[in-house]
Amino acid sequence: MAEYSVFSLLRNAFSGSPDWKPAWRKPDPKPSYDVIVIGGGGHGLSTAYYLAKEHGITNVAVLEKGYLGSGNVGRNTTAVRSNYLLPENIRFYEHSMKLWENLSHDLNYNVMFSQRGVLNLAHTPAQLDDLARRGNAIVHSGADSVLMAPAEIKRLMPGIDISGTARFPITGGLMQWRAGTARHDAVAWGYARGADRRGVDILENCEVTGFIRDGDRVVGVTTTRGEIRAKKVAVAVAGSTGHVMNLAGIDRMPIESHVLQAFVSESLKPFLDTVVTFGMGHFYVSQSDKGGLVYGGDLDGYNSYAQRGNLPIVEEVNSEMLALFPSLARVRVLRSWGGVCDMSMDGSPIITTGPLPGMYLNCGWCYGGFKATPASGWCFAHTIARDEPHELNAPFTLDRFHRGILIDDKGVGSTPRLH
Numbered sequence: 001m002a003e004y005s006v007f008s009l010l011r012n013a014f015s016g017s018p019d020w021k022p023a024w025r026k027p028d029p030k031p032s033y034d035v036i037v038i039g040g041g042g043h044g045l046s047t048a049y050y051l052a053k054e055h056g057i058t059n060v061a062v063l064e065k066g067y068l069g070s071g072n073v074g075r076n077t078t079a080v081r082s083n084y085l086l087p088e089n090i091r092f093y094e095h096s097m098k099l100w101e102n103l104s105h106d107l108n109y110n111v112m113f114s115q116r117g118v119l120n121l122a123h124t125p126a127q128l129d130d131l132a133r134r135g136n137a138i139v140h141s142g143a144d145s146v147l148m149a150p151a152e153i154k155r156l157m158p159g160i161d162i163s164g165t166a167r168f169p170i171t172g173g174l175m176q177w178r179a180g181t182a183r184h185d186a187v188a189w190g191y192a193r194g195a196d197r198r199g200v201d202i203l204e205n206c207e208v209t210g211f212i213r214d215g216d217r218v219v220g221v222t223t224t225r226g227e228i229r230a231k232k233v234a235v236a237v238a239g240s241t242g243h244v245m246n247l248a249g250i251d252r253m254p255i256e257s258h259v260l261q262a263f264v265s266e267s268l269k270p271f272l273d274t275v276v277t278f279g280m281g282h283f284y285v286s287q288s289d290k291g292g293l294v295y296g297g298d299l300d301g302y303n304s305y306a307q308r309g310n311l312p313i314v315e316e317v318n319s320e321m322l323a324l325f326p327s328l329a330r331v332r333v334l335r336s337w338g339g340v341c342d343m344s345m346d347g348s349p350i351i352t353t354g355p356l357p358g359m360y361l362n363c364g365w366c367y368g369g370f371k372a373t374p375a376s377g378w379c380f381a382h383t384i385a386r387d388e389p390h391e392l393n394a395p396f397t398l399d400r401f402h403r404g405i406l407i408d409d410k411g412v413g414s415t416p417r418l419h
């Protein structure tokens with residue numbers, strides 16, 4: 001397959017594009033594979049890519065029930081950061097950040113990773129103290145973070161209201177400059193192309209409908225495109241985790257599925273060149289290269305598998321935006337959508353062998369799994385290839401919920417919708 005470069009672009013532009021091939025093949029399923037990855041979202045595709053690249057395991061199929069990118073990987077608001085408090089999370093997300101920093105080169109695909117910074121706002125002195133504590137933890141772990149005063153924030157984003165009469169006055173913020181955004185579809189397409197080039201079969205419109213068992217051991221799956229056997233079956237289906245695990249006879253998971261909505265406004269002239277999050281509620285916004293404000297907020301607050309949301313959150317999110325940026329009051333919302341998030345009980349993920357022999361599980365990404373895409377696939381591939389976790393994902397076990405060893409970055413307890 002042709003390398004993408006400025007030279008190949010020019011050559012094809014002037015020659016009628018004879019070299020352009022589809023970015024990945026559309027093969028028929030083989031009867032068996034070494035590894036099946038269920039779920040063609042970011043995490044499933046990156047797992048397949050790193051299985052092939054890092055471990056030389058190429059007899060792999062990714063099974064996707066719809067088309068690539070139809071799940072949360074194509075629905076998220078693209079924020080990437082590693083500014084977590086707890087050491088397990090900082091180490092893991094910082095590894096992800098380092099993979100992001102070289103991802104376009106690694107995949108030979110422009111994922112438009114833009115390190116424009118992510119700023120978390122504080123609205124009370126106590127909240128600023130809390131951000132300072134988090135910033136110190138981040139800096140001590142080797143990642144970057146810096147506190148900003150209100151005047152600096154105003155210089156960075158002139159549209160923000162820092163006046164004393166603001167509904168929620170701003171006392172400062174914690175900035176991670178290496179954080180930013182990436183083009184979510186490109187991430188899915190880049191990993192798909194990279195995996196396909198190494199021999200991985202990507203099977204779209206191939207829904208897993210059941211698991212084939214030999215005693216306890218999982219030895220394959222039944223799908224809408226027939227039965228497929230495998231030595232190892234990996235599950236990376238995000239919001240559908242409960243449903244898919246149920247097909248394997250596991251009816252209780254420490255996961256709840258919730259809808260998260262997102263919004264995009266009409267295009268505006270350059271207004272905001274960083275990502276900013278509100279501290280008094282759940283709201284965050286960035287501006288896309290096309291000029292639209294891309295923003296979102298809280299979960300809808302009830303369990304659901306529907307990829308669409310309800311009106312109360314529309315009102316809440318938009319009122320939070322106006323509390324920060326009153327000048328946006330007359331901007332029109334272009335569209336909104338929803339995705340189903342796999343909310344874990346402590347807000348941290350699960351990347352593990354099991355829970356059945358022959359099975360591997362990747363889930364619990366809540367509404368923060370896009371930024372984890374590279375490290376998640378990298379660690380999951382290691383876990384599948386070696387039958388044991390990498391030290392980076394060793395803390396993210398399934399049985400931590402039985403043992404009470406939660407990794408609760410926000411410190412809000414076992415209430416999934418609060419993470």
Ligand SMILES: Cc1cc2nc3c(=O)[nH]c(=O)nc-3n(C[C@H](O)[C@H](O)[C@H](O)COP(=O)(O)OP(=O)(O)OC[C@H]3O[C@@H](n4cnc5c(N)ncnc54)[C@H](O)[C@@H]3O)c2cc1C
Pocket residue numbers: 038039040041042043044063064065066069070071072073074075076077078079080206207208209236237238239240244260261262296337338339340341365366367368369370371372
């Ligand atoms: C509105 C919204 C905003 C978000 N914003 C951010 C953000 O700014 N930053 C961030 O880091 N994270 C964000 N997230 C979270 C992030 O998108 C997810 O955590 C992450 O994408 C989940 O992993 P994935 O990409 O593998 O999931 P998905 O793309 O959902 O992949 C799972 C795939 O499994 C497939 N599947 C399900 N069941 C089956 C089956 N039976 N057989 C075969 N295939 C199946 C699905 O079709 C789907 O394609 C956001 C999420 C949403 C919904």
